[in-house]
Amino acid sequence: MSEKGISKAVIKRLPRYYRYLGELLEAGVERISSGELSERMKVTASQIRQDLNNFGGFGQQGYGYNVRYLHDEIGKILGLNRIHNMVIIGAGNLGQALANYASFERSGFRTVGLFDVNPVLQGVTVRGIPIRMVDELPEFIKENKVEIATLTLPKSRAKEMAQLLVEYGIRAIWNFAHTDLNLVLPRDVIVENVHLSESLMRLSYNLTSYEEKHKTNK
Numbered sequence: 456m457s458e459k460g461i462s463k464a465v466i467k468r469l470p471r472y473y474r475y476l477g478e479l480l481e482a483g484v485e486r487i488s489s490g491e492l493s494e495r496m497k498v499t500a501s502q503i504r505q506d507l508n509n510f511g512g513f514g515q516q517g518y519g520y521n522v523r524y525l526h527d528e529i530g531k532i533l534g535l536n537r538i539h540n541m542v543i544i545g546a547g548n549l550g551q552a553l554a555n556y557a558s559f560e561r562s563g564f565r566t567v568g569l570f571d572v573n574p575v576l577q578g579v580t581v582r583g584i585p586i587r588m589v590d591e592l593p594e595f596i597k598e599n600k601v602e603i604a605t606l607t608l609p610k611s612r613a614k615e616m617a618q619l620l621v622e623y624g625i626r627a628i629w630n631f632a633h634t635d636l637n638l639v640l641p642r643d644v645i646v647e648n649v650h651l652s653e654s655l656m657r658l659s660y661n662l663t664s665y666e667e668k669h670k671t672n673k
């Protein structure tokens with residue numbers, strides 16, 4: 456199945472479909488109509504039909520969707536039907552927290568290495584993974600077929616590290632450092648930026664708007 460021509464908005468919604476379908480599977484649900492899925496996900500049924508039609512629909516009129524099939528097909532589209540080896544660069548608070556989170560592995564993201572520059576951390580293990588020094592990176596990446604690098608190091612070190620990682624063969628970067636890496640990397644390197652603070656600011660905006668509305672309605 457080709458995903459050519461699929462809008463970014465649809466791709467952005469796929470992980471959410473995948474998560475809901477996974478929950479349905481865990482609950483033993485085998486079939487679901489777009490109406491029921493719509494109710495659970497708070498997305499219109501027509502949006503769901505439209506989104507899933509991008510991939511051939513997966514559903515039969517009147518029978519609803521086969522949950523297992525839909526879950527697995529979306530998983531394939533998201534590349535979750537295989538293992539992705541991952542390293543974490545910067546084994547501080549955030550790096551260690553991510554390494555400790557075992558559930559990424561269930562989706563195929565296997566943390567195989569943790570790296571830092573602080574010699575005090577050398578050899579300390581997090582969930583059985585020893586922290587190594589960054590000079591071991593080039594060989595480690597090759598030997599362990601590492602695909603993804605997670606950046607949890609200071610912002611001031613992120614660009615330089617990202618460029619090195621690309622030289623070492625990394626093509627995908629999960630970037631937590633608050634800096635725009637796209638400006639210094641080749642176009643074919645895939646970067647996914649995560650900014651928890653932006654999510655928090657949206658929460659703050661909604662809270663503030665709610666309070667404002669509440670005040671004027673009094």
Ligand SMILES: NC(=O)c1ccc[n+]([C@@H]2O[C@H](COP(=O)([O-])OP(=O)(O)OC[C@H]3O[C@@H](n4cnc5c(N)ncnc54)[C@H](O)[C@@H]3O)[C@@H](O)[C@H]2O)c1
Nearest residue numbers: 545547548549571572573607608609610612631649650651
């Ligand atoms: N995107 C987000 O939502 C989000 C949330 C929290 C923190 N952060 C960012 O993540 C980063 C890490 O935060 P933290 O709280 O874990 O900090 P931390 O200080 O606990 O950890 C940073 C680690 O990076 C290591 N380091 C420094 N230079 C390095 C290099 N060149 N190569 C490898 N490792 C190096 C340090 O020795 C340290 O262990 C910071 O840039 C922070 O701003 C982002």
